[in-house]
Amino acid sequence: MMRRRHRPGLPVSLRRFLRGEDAAVSVEFILAMPMLFWAFAACFVFFDGYRQSTINLRAAYTISDMISRETAGIDSTYIDSMQRLLALMARSGSDTALRVTILRWEDDAGRHYVDWSASRGFPGAITNTTAATMAGRLPLMSDGERIILVETSNTYTPVFKVGISPRELQNFVFTRPRFAPQIAWVGPRPGG
Numbered sequence: 001m002m003r004r005r006h007r008p009g010l011p012v013s014l015r016r017f018l019r020g021e022d023a024a025v026s027v028e029f030i031l032a033m034p035m036l037f038w039a040f041a042a043c044f045v046f047f048d049g050y051r052q053s054t055i056n057l058r059a060a061y062t063i064s065d066m067i068s069r070e071t072a073g074i075d076s077t078y079i080d081s082m083q084r085l086l087a088l089m090a091r092s093g094s095d096t097a098l099r100v101t102i103l104r105w106e107d108d109a110g111r112h113y114v115d116w117s118a119s120r121g122f123p124g125a126i127t128n129t130t131a132a133t134m135a136g137r138l139p140l141m142s143d144g145e146r147i148i149l150v151e152t153s154n155t156y157t158p159v160f161k162v163g164i165s166p167r168e169l170q171n172f173v174f175t176r177p178r179f180a181p182q183i184a185w186v187g188p189r190p191g192g
Contacts, residue, residue, distance in 0.1 A: 041160040052092060052156045053169050059089035060171040064150040067100060068175045073186030074100075076118070083120040090154055097121025097153040102183055103131055103174075105141035112138060115146065115182065118190035122151065125190060137172060146182045147174045 063082050067074065079100060087096045101117040103126075111132055117125035126134075126149070141147065150173045157166040177183055 038162065042162040045158045045160055045162050045164055048159065049156055049164065049167070052090075056090055056092075056152055056154060056169045057171050057173075059086050060150050060152040060173045062089065063098070063100075063152070064148055064173045064175040067148050067150070067183060068178045070177075070183055071180045073184040074118075075185070075187045076190060079118040079120060079190065086152055090152075092154050092156065094155040094157065095121060097151075099126065099149075099151040101126045101131075101149040101151075102146055102185075103138065103149055104144065104146045104182075107143035111135065112141075116185040116190055118185075122153070139174060145176070147176055148183060149174045 063086060066082070079098070082100065083096070083098045086098050090096050097120065099117065099119040099122040102115040103112045104115055105112055112128075112135060114126055114128050114131050117127070119125045138149075139147065151171065152173075153168060153170045155166050156169050158164045
């Protein structure tokens with residue numbers, strides 16, 4: 001019978017520990033746990049960000065659709081109500097911004113003109129000069145046709161710090177008036 005050779009200098013209890021495999025799962029879990037929690041938090045933040053972006057886009061389409069169905073004029077109170085509706089629909093906790101603009105296309109000039117523009121939270125209303133700079137983002141239109149441009153904005157702040165910084169969620173939605181050839185402004189001209 002062959003005798004086992006013992007390593008000199010190592011106590012029996014240490015040799016037994018080195019050969020044992022009793023706690024391998026616990027040690028592996030402790031090593032992998034931070035990465036698993038980070039991955040879970042990152043997935044939550046990504047899905048939450050996309051959810052918030054979708055909610056903001058739906059709110060912009062809802063406001064645009066509501067305005068497109070108006071047959072009476074719109075005033076400052078109406079735009080203030082749309083701003084409050086945007087804040088309720090977005091449910092983001094951050095400040096929301098809304099800008100509504102009625103644009104018309106003139107074939108002779110080959111450009112868009114602003115009938116009126118009202119802004120809540122944006123730096124200012126759209127002017128004829130700024131309308132010319134956004135022509136590439138607007139649809140093709142026939143002479144004298146009008147569109148309703150609704151812009152919304154708010155900030156998404158991630159719940160966990162997983163490498164994503166706060167982002168500005170902006171939407172740019174346009175719709176044609178449905179029941180009237182144009183949506184008129186009632187009262188004093190809107191300001192930014």
